[in-house]
Amino acid sequence: MNITLRAWRQAGPSDEGGFETYQVSDVSSDMSFLEMLDVLNERLTLEGLEPIAFDSDCREGICGACGVMINGRAHGPQAATATCQLHMRSFEDGDTITVEPWRAAAFAVIRDLVVDRSAFDRIIEAGGFITVATGSAPEANLTPVPKETAETAFDAAACIGCGACVAACPNSAAQLFTAAKASHLSLLPQGGAERYVRTERMVDTMERFFGSCTNHGECEAACPKQISIDFIAMMNRDYVKAKVKNRGNA
Amino acid sequence: MSTVRLDAKTPPGPLADAWDNHRFSLKLVNPANKRHFKIIVIGTGLAGASAAATLAELGYQVDAFTFHDTPRRAHSIAAQGGINAAKNYRNDGDSVDRLFYDTIKGGDFRSREANVYRLAQLSLNIIDQATAQGVPFAREYGGLLDNRSFGGAQVARTFYSRGQTGQQLLLGAYQAMARQVGLGTVKLWVRTEFMDVVLKEGRAVGVVVRDLLTGEITSHSAHAVVLCTGGYSNVYYLSTNAMTCNATAIWRAHRRGAAFANPCFTQIHPTCIPAAEDFQSKLTLMSESLRNDGRVWVPASPDDDRPPRQIPESDRDYYLERVYPAFGNLVPRDVASRAAKRMVDAGHGVGARKNGVYLDFQDAIARLGREAVAARYDNLMEMYNRITDEDPYQDPMRIYPAPHYTMGGLWVDYNLMTTIPGLYALGEANFSDHGANRLGASALMQGLADGYFVLPYTIGDYVAEFLNESPVPTTDEAFAQTEAELRERISGLLSMNGNRTVDDFHRQLGRVVWDECGMSRSEEGLDRALTYLPDLYEEFRSDARVPGDGESLNQTLEKAARLEDFFELAMAMCVDARHREESCGGHFRVEHQTPQGEAVRDDEQFTMVSAWFWTGDPTRPLLQEEPLAFENVQLTTRSYK
Numbered sequence: 001m002n003i004t005l006r007a008w009r010q011a012g013p014s015d016e017g018g019f020e021t022y023q024v025s026d027v028s029s030d031m032s033f034l035e036m037l038d039v040l041n042e043r044l045t046l047e048g049l050e051p052i053a054f055d056s057d058c059r060e061g062i063c064g065a066c067g068v069m070i071n072g073r074a075h076g077p078q079a080a081t082a083t084c085q086l087h088m089r090s091f092e093d094g095d096t097i098t099v100e101p102w103r104a105a106a107f108a109v110i111r112d113l114v115v116d117r118s119a120f121d122r123i124i125e126a127g128g129f130i131t132v133a134t135g136s137a138p139e140a141n142l143t144p145v146p147k148e149t150a151e152t153a154f155d156a157a158a159c160i161g162c163g164a165c166v167a168a169c170p171n172s173a174a175q176l177f178t179a180a181k182a183s184h185l186s187l188l189p190q191g192g193a194e195r196y197v198r199t200e201r202m203v204d205t206m207e208r209f210f211g212s213c214t215n216h217g218e219c220e221a222a223c224p225k226q227i228s229i230d231f232i233a234m235m236n237r238d239y240v241k242a243k244v245k246n247r248g249n250a
Numbered sequence: 251m252s253t254v255r256l257d258a259k260t261p262p263g264p265l266a267d268a269w270d271n272h273r274f275s276l277k278l279v280n281p282a283n284k285r286h287f288k289i290i291v292i293g294t295g296l297a298g299a300s301a302a303a304t305l306a307e308l309g310y311q312v313d314a315f316t317f318h319d320t321p322r323r324a325h326s327i328a329a330q331g332g333i334n335a336a337k338n339y340r341n342d343g344d345s346v347d348r349l350f351y352d353t354i355k356g357g358d359f360r361s362r363e364a365n366v367y368r369l370a371q372l373s374l375n376i377i378d379q380a381t382a383q384g385v386p387f388a389r390e391y392g393g394l395l396d397n398r399s400f401g402g403a404q405v406a407r408t409f410y411s412r413g414q415t416g417q418q419l420l421l422g423a424y425q426a427m428a429r430q431v432g433l434g435t436v437k438l439w440v441r442t443e444f445m446d447v448v449l450k451e452g453r454a455v456g457v458v459v460r461d462l463l464t465g466e467i468t469s470h471s472a473h474a475v476v477l478c479t480g481g482y483s484n485v486y487y488l489s490t491n492a493m494t495c496n497a498t499a500i501w502r503a504h505r506r507g508a509a510f511a512n513p514c515f516t517q518i519h520p521t522c523i524p525a526a527e528d529f530q531s532k533l534t535l536m537s538e539s540l541r542n543d544g545r546v547w548v549p550a551s552p553d554d555d556r557p558p559r560q561i562p563e564s565d566r567d568y569y570l571e572r573v574y575p576a577f578g579n580l581v582p583r584d585v586a587s588r589a590a591k592r593m594v595d596a597g598h599g600v601g602a603r604k605n606g607v608y609l610d611f612q613d614a615i616a617r618l619g620r621e622a623v624a625a626r627y628d629n630l631m632e633m634y635n636r637i638t639d640e641d642p643y644q645d646p647m648r649i650y651p652a653p654h655y656t657m658g659g660l661w662v663d664y665n666l667m668t669t670i671p672g673l674y675a676l677g678e679a680n681f682s683d684h685g686a687n688r689l690g691a692s693a694l695m696q697g698l699a700d701g702y703f704v705l706p707y708t709i710g711d712y713v714a715e716f717l718n719e720s721p722v723p724t725t726d727e728a729f730a731q732t733e734a735e736l737r738e739r740i741s742g743l744l745s746m747n748g749n750r751t752v753d754d755f756h757r758q759l760g761r762v763v764w765d766e767c768g769m770s771r772s773e774e775g776l777d778r779a780l781t782y783l784p785d786l787y788e789e790f791r792s793d794a795r796v797p798g799d800g801e802s803l804n805q806t807l808e809k810a811a812r813l814e815d816f817f818e819l820a821m822a823m824c825v826d827a828r829h830r831e832e833s834c835g836g837h838f839r840v841e842h843q844t845p846q847g848e849a850v851r852d853d854e855q856f857t858m859v860s861a862w863f864w865t866g867d868p869t870r871p872l873l874q875e876e877p878l879a880f881e882n883v884q885l886t887t888r889s890y891k
Contacts, residue, residue, distance in 0.1 A: 042754070129426060133304075134307055135703075137375075140382075144393025147391050150388070150389045158414065
């Protein structure tokens, strides 16, 4: 395959960026999208140019490091697929492909396709955990968890923190990420004690960085792990409860 | 240079009481004093995050460093199958003793009894801790925890979260650490790479790190330094490891005096998707749990080119079931890998490049129904389909072994301290518990045991002697010296300006190590590698090209610095493999095998750990042996027949 790649190039956070066009020939349809970038980068290096910077690590769709806008869609054209799992067989010979970084005020561009997603960590640090110091846990089978509950919690826990939900949202809202993290813990009996405090702290922190949710649902469509926006409804309900109950931790 | 005498500090007395007695003998630091101690943790995967969280909970000041943008990316996240624990919830005869025995035997009698026993004991606490953190383990309809079986065991003791157990355990450890970050007890440094450890009067007193975004090099001091930086399978270029996994932290520690133990003990995982073409950037693992229900076979005739579904039962060779009837498809990884290699080498390989064997779910689907098989493995089936464009529910998967885990690593004593006082190594970065072969679902167990339940006790014994002493200030000459050396090294890398890419050299290194120090090794091949590698390394230093500068994000520079360390480590692996004149676990010397091709150990000479010390010449490290004593298990030839 022969591909025309329009890639966003930006030297640093405060530099002006722009698109550069590259012809990439002899692309195999069995290549992953990122392997196509690897091949281009080796060529650029030998031509004395700087390779395109992008984040990627496990290349199995689980670490969440990769993620770019491909033809205007977060992680590209294939549903339920992280960028690293997208293969060139999803494109046609002769295609022009536009690749750019996540666009969101909270995700500053660091260089080329690399962005800063550390605001997600601030949300977790604010309350995205169950307080259980090492050594203080009871016997694991002491608390039965209905299979359905465990499965639903897992569905939420499958979030890889890639940021596609924010990138896809017209408001750059982080509701899906935050709701997935909060719901995973709040659904389980182990996370029940902190349920409302957790939700309140996580949501309040989220709002310091991200836009507001107006129920577009683009996040769910972009999510490589197909996390449901039902979790957002659950988080919103818990948040209201937390505020109304005035639980003394405001 | 002088070497340190190896003292494993293995506690005396009965094995079952060893850890309890040892804990009682360790010095304690009172809670008010713990906050005066600063600990640096490098790497925030399972071992690092669990250690950082637990140390902070105890009151220590912790600085945790990761080169990722968030701890959530660490490669622990990719572990699929599960985590072992001797809970005996299945009532199938499991016990701490049995997990201990299986692990010792699985490791081919090349690990330390006391360490492994402790690991088996702590496995119980890990499941309790993870469950309380909200790790969504698979459950039965009654709400209690479910288990499955894994290679090398005849009981079902593996806890799992679909095919994403590592992800869920890492999120648990990360969230525990994030809580401490929020409380201000852990200071988290992201996109910051460890470059060297700083020694003063022989002790580890801090680290030099590089900010990957600005290139800034800074020093950090502490009372102790803990390396939790994973394994080195990427020395092979193609492996199941993530792209950025590297050996720099453990190798730089080795160069500063930490012994490196058993570098040639690498694990080649039997069930990975075979390489497709030369541009391939990594290999993808298909969890070993698939061997619970999948059956491994090849065409009985090497010339059989029919599609798999047209090959009748009578023309198939289910070679694992045939050769190893007792364990069948669930033999340990090293045994399964070599058997696959024998089949492919004999011309029975499948796929366009004839470089794989089949892993077939037809019988499981007939027995359990597609839905039940999907409930267990759908995410793996889907992953396979994405990569190969083939449907594993219809046709069998094609699999082949790939480098996956490294049992070798920094030598540590029972307290997990390296031969450098004040420097610890946890998880895959150390060598301690898996001997010559790791059993499936044991890496997560070891990383978390080290981080949650071992180091937090043992570190107090070391730091206690520095009560009322501040860490060595970073203005000390020792830091300036280490920083200066690093700056020189980086400017050297940036000025090479050759004609080949760093990845190109890495691919070439990987091919040599795979060919000569991979699934099988020979004296001749290792000698060849040891002649070739120094030349290739020289060529790299004169002919590689690193574009860009050192003052901003430069991913090629990062790779080049890591590749230097892989080159030297590769030489150490070959030296170690050449010295170990026996076959054991993942280390298979062609000179030492039975007529049937099974490994032959030499217990007389090699019931020991090879701990290598840096001499300045990577092809001539200095050996010190730690003899291994087996007082509780009988040394036997492993048989899975």
